[in-house]
Amino acid sequence: MSAFRAALRISRRDALRFKGRTALIMVMIGLPVLVITAVLTGAATTSITSRDKLDSRLGAADARIVTTPFRTAVEQRADGVITTMRQSQRAGRPWTPAEIGTLLQGRLLRYQASIVHARLADGYSRVDVFEADLRDPLTRGMRRLVEGRFAAAPGEVAVSPALIDSGVRIGDTIKTWRPDRSVRVVGVAEHPNRPGLREMLALPEGLLPHQNDGNDSGWLIDTAAPVQWPDVRRLNEVGLGVESRALIERSDTGDSGPRDLHGLVELGVAVVLIVTETVLLAGPAFAVGLRRRRRELAMIAAQGGSGRHLKTIVLADGLVLGGAAALLGAALGIGAGLAVEWFAARRLDWTHGPADVPWASVLGVAALGVVSALTAAIVPAIQASRQSPVHVLAGRAAVDTPGRAGRPVLGAVLVLLGVAALGFALHRGMLSVALASTLVVFGLVALMPWLVQATGRLAGRLPLPLRLSVRDASRHRVRTASATAAVMAATMGAVTLGIGLNSDYVDQEARRNSIVPADTLMVRAWKTDDQGWARVRALVQQKLPGVSLVNGLAVTDAQGEPVYLNLALPGGCTSPCDLRDFPGAVEVADEEVLAFLQKRRDPQAAAALAAGKAVAFSPGAVRDAMLTIQVENGDDKPVTTLRVPAVAAAPAEAGQTGALIPPSVLTQAGLKVQQRTFYAAYTDIDDQRLSTEIRVLIGDQAYALVERGTAESRFVTLLILLGAALVLVLGGTFAATGLAAADMRPDLDTLSAVGGAARVRRLVVAAQAAYISGLGALVGLAAGLVSGIALTWPLTRTVYGRMELFNPGATTIAVPWLFLAGVVVGLPLLAALVAGLFTRTRLVLARRVA
Template sequence: MSAFRAALRISRRDALRFKGRTALIMVMIGLPVLVITAVLTGAATTSITGRDKLDSTLGAADARIATSPSRTPVEQNSDGEITNMRPSDRPGRPWTPAEIGALLQGRLLRYQANVVEARLADGYTRTDVFEVDLRDPLTRGMRRLVEGRFATAPGEVAVSPALIDSGVRMGDTIKTWRPDRTVRVVGIAEHPNRPGLREMLALPEGLLPHQNDGNDSGWLIDTAAPVQRPDVRRLNKVGLSVKSRFLIERSDAGDSGPRDLHGLVELGVAVVLIVTETVLLAGPAFAVGLRRRRRELAVIAAQGGSGRHLKTIVLADGLVLGGVAALLGAALGIGAGLVAEWFAARWLDWTHGPADVPWAQVLGVAALGVVSALTAAIVPAIQASRQSPVHVLAGRAAVDTPGRAGRPVLGAVLVLLGLVALGFALHRGMLSVVLASTLVVFGLVALMPWLVQATGRLAGRLPLPLRLSVRDASRHRVRTASATAAVMAATMAAVALGIGVNSTYVSRDERRGSTVPAGTTVIRAYKTDDQKWARVRALVQQKLPGASLINGLEVTDAQGDPVTLRFAWPEDCKRRCNPPDYVFHSVAAADEGVLAFLQKRRDPQAAAALAAGKAVAFEPRIVRDGMVTLQTEAWGETSAKTFRVPAVAAAAAEPGQGGVVIPPSALASAGLKVQQRALYAAYTDVDDQRLTTELTAAIGDQASVFVERGTAEDRFVTLLILLAAALVLVLGGTFAATGLAAADMRQDLDTLSAVGGTARVRRLVVAAQAAYISGLGALVGLVAGTVSGIALTWPLTRGGYRTMELFNPGATTIAVPWLFLAGVVVGLPLLAALTAGLFTRTRLVLARRVA
């Protein structure tokens, strides 16, 4: 124990002496702990239970009774949520307080809630309404009054801070639609569990009409005794659901974590990969300490210290630095998680509960950080115990012993097993693919020292800076292999996820089935006269500034009622051609102008067919014998009518488009009419829900807005996040190993300068070292990541509904994001080399001073 305490003191002193290296190691170990702890803390605080919501749901009441539109029996869970309701042909009569009092004695307080469209400065906004007398002591805790007062009369409301952020002020009036009312703001009150909720608080029926239609309405009740399960069952039999404080307080068991085998395997894989990546990143940094302490350790060995003592000293570095980094990471992660969750709850309307730190999980993550640090220090500790004190004290450079590099046979076997496992994992789900890829990762980690040694033999043909860098990296292959393996693992993960995610988005685009291309907004109005349609067009032009509007057609029956058109799949390909996610089956009535908009080009053959009264199908499989089958369904009708029209197949603007474009002349023969009641625009910067509300309120009739955004924007953001994560890991591992290499090569660089080498040559040598480490890791990661990414496309793009024969790529979508791969495999190594070269010291340091 005395030797261990001495080792801890030596490690603490060394950590304080070399603050830069200490900070580097602590960041490598503490950053994953911080991120994971922040996620766990934020998720625990956001995930609120029924007990956490008691104040906002019940206030000080003993129960909350909710009515339903009929008086048929209901079934509910312990939190009061209805799980089953017996259907009824007609609504029941409204409940009265006297009837409720006969079933459950206590003081009743009426409440009701719904959603309205509130007219704010920037247009209509969907806003929650909660009506209850918040001055009553029974509502204590339901809302926190921030400013002003609660409503005291009909037409008064208190608003949430989120509405204040939207431009509402104390004393303002707010117009609502459905119901059409005007209310005055008299206060500001916050929901304790949803601080970002847009909400207005009023007296019962102060804004909403009386409700008994299945929306949230009923009574809060203060009873003399707790509301027990028999009371709840009695109320359920007559169609009332009950949230009982007594039952909710005793029903929450808390989150016990994953119990199923699948969840445990996922957790185990995540832990193994996190520890592996942390060890690979922090390993070179611990090796930096070993190189700089060689002389100190040699002196200890010369004075009688054994190899075991030297191992203890280096492992103590891992314990001290890992322990401090894990504790700091956990503490900062808890704070970061709570702060991030508060902002997310306020600005993104996430649920918000009391600060909740899952201590067991957080302590487990911190222990994981310490284990990672100790694991990363194992190889340097073994090297320290084997170094020659004579060579070190004589000033000779330390290099790895020649001979076998790593365990190439074991690595090759693991890679081969991983590839075989990938083949069998294709049709067994994403977790199986990840497990098989993990075998490949470990195999490549074991192969990396051999790859470093093999590439070192090519150094003789390279220019001088590259030759020096590659030979030095090969001589110190343990240090180089660790950093290169870290880069490889990060690159492999980024490439695999990039291919999988990109293929998923492309597959989703290909299966959209909409007639319009991505980036299109479609506005429609129904049963509207010409004057109202002119108002619609003017309002749309105002809300979509700069957009070019294309006039479209809507189909009606002889009475002017809207008609929905769909195409029918041929009988011989219904199951093969009609996947579950192909939901639109769209048919658009259009002229030549709309056809050109949908195809994004002029297609003479398609335009000629349309002019001749033929339909143009963007889905060739629905055309049989030059005909396509269409179905019509008018409002109020329960069955669809079928008719056939001549059709030709044509290419759409994008692979994801489908459906049929039909001319008015073909509809006339089926007894249908068309009206100019649709607009098409190549525009997506629009809130479709808000615009729909504004159009409907403006014309008093029904309008709809459909925006086909596609997945390009989401795809770009996702790949950018993956690139940023790869950037951190690749540069972190590269710079740690490059810093160590520069320290080891200082004598060589000084000799190079002494014989006439310029500062530019020194920079090139260090930059070449960074390029070699990151480039080799990126190339190996590219190959392995491509194989794993293609394997991921099987479970990600098949959707589980098609036959999944082994090695049958026809049912999958494989879309390689070439620009993203170039950024990861070429851009990041170039950035690492450029950064390392720019920040290299070029000043010559004399080893001895000559008198």
């Protein structure tokens, strides 16, 4: 123990002396601990239980009685959630307080809630409404008054802070639609579990009409005794739901973590991969410390210290630095998780509960951080025990044993097993692919020292900077292999996810099944005259200044009711039915609409449309040059069919389906066609809000819809992956390059002393960074291509929640070549550039001992 305590003191002193190295190691180890702890803390605080919601749901009441549409028996859980409700031919009559009093005695307080559309500074928005007399002590805790007062009369409301952020102020008048009312703001109050909620608070029927039909209405009740399960069942029998404080406090135990084997396996895979990457990243940093302390350790050995003592000193570095990094990362992670959750809950309307730190999980993550640090220090500790004190004290550089190159046979076996497992995992799901890919990662880690040694034999054919760098990396292959393996693992992960997710996005785009191209706004209305339609057009043009609107057509029956046109399935669909089996909708169009939807001029398709023929984007729907179109006039009217001559034409995008039909065909069939549609190539607009504004303007028979593609989501996802790869690749490369530069300093000084220019030193260090990151990136690319293609099977063969196992045509493989070039070529070049720019070129003369 005395030797161990001495080792800890030496490690603590060394950590304080070399602050830069200490900070590097602590960041490598502490950053994963910080991130995981922040995610766990934020998730625990966001995930609220029924017990956490008691104040916002019940206030100070003993129970919350919830009305249902019918006076038929219901079944519910102990937390008040209704699981079964018997239907009835007609709605039950409204409940009265006197009837409730005969079932459960106590003081009742009315409440009701709904959603309205309120006109704010940026247009109409959906706003929640909760109505109860919040001045009553029974509602204490339901909302927290921030400013002003609660509503005291009909037509008054308190608003949430989210509406204040939208420009509402106390004293303002807010106009609502459905119901059409105007209310005055008298205060600001916050929902305790949804601080980002847009909400207005009023007295019962102060804004909403009377609700007693199950549309979130009922009573809070203060009873003489706690409401027990027999009381709840008695109210359930007559069609009332009950949230009982006593039952919820007894029954709600919260989440206890993953309960199934699948969840535990996922957690285990994530832990193994995180620890492995942390070890590979931190290993070179510990090796830096060993190189810096070689002389100190040699002096200890010369004075009688054994190899076991030297191992203990280096492992103590892992314990001291890993422990400090884990504790600091956990502490900062808890603070960061709570801060991010608090901010997100207010900005993104997340659920929010009391600060909740899952201590067992956090301590487990911190322990993993310490284990990672100790594991990363094992190889440097073994090296320290084997170094020659004579060579070190003589100033000779330490190199790895020439004949030893990792475990190539074990690595090759693991890689082959991993590739075979990937073939088996194709039809088993994403978790199986992850497990098989983990085998490949471990195999390549074991192979990496041999790969470093093998590439070192090619150094003689390279230019001088690369020759020096590759030979030095090969001589110190343990250090090099660790950093290269870290780059490999990061690159493999990025390539795998990049291919899988990009293929998934491309598959979603192909399954989109819409007649309009992506990023298109479509506005349509019925039952409005030309003046009303002109007002709609003016409103949209005001919202989209400078955007060209393409006129389209809408079809109605003789009474003005909307008619829906769809292509009939000529041959049915495969089993299970794929979205691509459905031919799609039919739009009424002229030549301008055709050109807009095809994003080009197609003379043959335009001529067919002018001749009264339909133009189909779904070639499979055309049989014998004819289309079968289903005409639906409403739920209570029979579906009729039209047979129309048609030609097939290529759409602008693979996801477009359906057909275009000339208006003459429909007018001949007795239908009415009007200019009540237009299209715009624009998506930067809230289509739900625009729909509300149009309906406020002309009535319910209108909507606005943006057909959104996957391009923006795909770009953001790949950018995030590239950023993660950037951090990991550059981190591992710079750690190893810094160590290499320190080891090569005598050689670089000799190079400068014999006339080598400063740029040669920069080129040597840059070449070292390029070699480490380049080799890791190339190996990671090869492995990532295999595992990424395997990942496309479970990602793109899932249809309606069921995986298609033996249909090769259902797999979409889309390799994002530009993204791969950025990871495999761009990141190594960036690493080389940065390493070369920040290299010290000052010559340091030193006397050497022969």
